[in-house]
Amino acid sequence: AQKVTQAQTEISVVEKEDVTLDCVYETRDTTYYLFWYKQPPSGELVFLIRRNSFDEQNEISGRYSWNFQKSTSSFNFTITASQVVDSAVYFCALSATGGFKTIFGAGTRLFVKA
Amino acid sequence: DTAVSQTPKYLVTQMGNDKSIKCEQNLGHDTMYWYKQDSKKFLKIMFSYNNKELIINETVPNRFSPKSPDKAHLNLHINSLELGDSAVYFCASSQDYEREGKKLFFGSGTQLSVL
Numbered sequence: 036a037q038k039v040t041q042a043q044t045e046i047s048v049v050e051k052e053d054v055t056l057d058c059v060y061e062t063r064d065t066t067y068y069l070f071w072y073k074q075p076p077s078g079e080l081v082f083l084i085r086r087n088s089f090d091e092q093n094e095i096s097g098r099y100s101w102n103f104q105k106s107t108s109s110f111n112f113t114i115t116a117s118q119v120v121d122s123a124v125y126f127c128a129l130s131a132t133g134g135f136k137t138i139f140g141a142g143t144r145l146f147v148k149a
Numbered sequence: 150d151t152a153v154s155q156t157p158k159y160l161v162t163q164m165g166n167d168k169s170i171k172c173e174q175n176l177g178h179d180t181m182y183w184y185k186q187d188s189k190k191f192l193k194i195m196f197s198y199n200n201k202e203l204i205i206n207e208t209v210p211n212r213f214s215p216k217s218p219d220k221a222h223l224n225l226h227i228n229s230l231e232l233g234d235s236a237v238y239f240c241a242s243s244q245d246y247e248r249e250g251k252k253l254f255f256g257s258g259t260q261l262s263v264l
Contacts, residue, residue: 068251074190080239080255124190130251135180135204137243137253139192 037062039129041140048117049148056112056143058127064088066132069103069110074142075123083125086110088132117147152176155240155256162230163264170225170259172240179244180204181223182253183215186237195238198223227261235263 038061048054060069071083084094086103094101098115114121124144130137155172162168174181183195197205201217212228227234240256 070252072253078237079257080241080253082252082254085252126192128253132251134251135197135199136194136207137182137251138194142190142192144190 037064037129037131037136037138039127039138039140041125041127041143043143044141045144045146047146047148050118051116053113053115054117054145054147056114056125056127056145058110058112058140060108060110060127060129062129062131064131064134068130068132070126070128070130070137071101071110071112072126072128072139073123074126075120080126083112114145117145119147119149121145122147151257153240153242153254153256155238155259157259158257159260159262161262161264164230164232166230167226167228168230168261169227170238170240170261172223172225172256174221174240174242174254176242176244176254177221178242178254179220180242181217181220182241182243183223183225184239184241184255186239186258188236192239196223196225230261230263232263235261237261 040059067088069086073081100113102111124142126142127140153174180199182197196215198217214226217223237258241253
């Protein structure tokens, strides 16, 4: 069975603070993809990153960085120097490589205050 | 051009009515999905179709009937609407190329309110 756990329901930070969103997953599949999606207040779902289970390299994209650790089944997301526009619900997700189902964590609502 | 478009954006209806939500993607993807997002923001897969064939039905009530006339379209018909059906329904598509690998492209969502 697959499962994605985002233990942080809500996080509130002040602008320019760094914040890390946690994601822990469970799967019996040997190959899989991990994702992060963002849902701003406008409601659309925006893809942020995909990581293949073979690739444990961390990734940085501007203020965003991702730490994938297979040993702890975690795929954490850090926003550096947060901005008000980062306020959104962030979802971690998991999909088996050969499957037709992506399952989502419960989401973490991030509030960034000016 | 919108990659995944779904209509309508808002749907307000009475209990017991039947309604449909349409979805179209112009990305040439083979796989399409319906997801339901409840008021607590939980996103749950309902159906997935690959090349017009139903692959996954996540124990969704029979009142929900998806239809895929071709690879680019996946519509959702709901019979006898209930209060608990109120949610945001998202259509999505994906392709299994290595470059895209299960990345979901979502429509903008349909906010269904059952009164």
